[in-house]
Amino acid sequence: MAHITSSVEYGIHCLLWLAGSAETPLSSRDLAELQGISPSFLAKIFPKLEKAGIVSASDGVRGGYRLARAPEAISFLEIVDAIEGNKPLFDCQEIRDRCAVFGTEAPDWATAGVCAIHAVMLKAEQAMRDELASHTLADANSSFERKAPHEFFIRLDEWKSERAKGRKPGRPPKPSEPPA
């Protein structure tokens, strides 16, 4: 499994639909069907995004998810952290204290400070995180809006209107509940 999993990929694609749907909240079931992915899989992702303050949910027939902030204020890093949790790039096992020459106990000099190998890995992780932090949902949305023809957005609005006609309350089932 890749470090940044398909949960993040699915989550960002669906957040992009919300970025273009400020006035109409969408349930995670709407989003899953719009994006052609598993509703039960997506229903596990959105509560994490809500907990991180990236989306907000409202109940009722017209309820569903909205972005909790402007897409310019939501970075890729925040989304990755919300969905993946605390997942280091490298999980240092601190084996530097196990040297045959040390005998049963490593001297203090050997374990002082951060291991030089771990330090490099932390810098690599920080470089990755800095890059993720420098891109927002708004950037990706602009890229999509430049590509998609006007007609697509008309058909997208029609799709959302059709969905709204037959809707049940918009907040998705909790992950522990079976999908409706």
Next chain:
Amino acid sequence: MAHITSSVEYGIHCLLWLAGSAETPLSSRDLAELQGISPSFLAKIFPKLEKAGIVSASDGVRGGYRLARAPEAISFLEIVDAIEGNKPLFDCQEIRDRCAVFGTEAPDWATAGVCAIHAVMLKAEQAMRDELASHTLADANSSFERKAPHEFFIRLDEWKSERAKGRKPGRPPKPSEPPA
């Protein structure tokens, strides 16, 4: 499991012993015992480093592994790639062609170029790789040599001499063979 695994951690620690042992080759069994790690685990790592041209192996009683290049010419990125192989940070599932509005076939505009989400992940991966490429085995070795007292290196040489007295041919068993 972290993206950069303990195989890399173990490999780099043992490569550091080789960086400080240019004149005396060490078998993977010597290295495993010196570092206090599993010889059979390390015996799976070193053939990958040999294949990548990071270490070279010689046979015979005085044989074993040496660095194939100066430690200044061996980057962390090369070591990670040699041990982990081709392992992307993000494995794009290309779900952008699955939109309910598209119907059965996505239009060309929707799948043209690299997906905007994938593009960000590729930049994050490149930032991580650039950082790993900017650190060498020599940097980490210098850090260790500055920390360790002179007496440690005397005891390390004694340890290696003791090992050499009782040595069998230095090339390690192949990973498919059971450890001797």
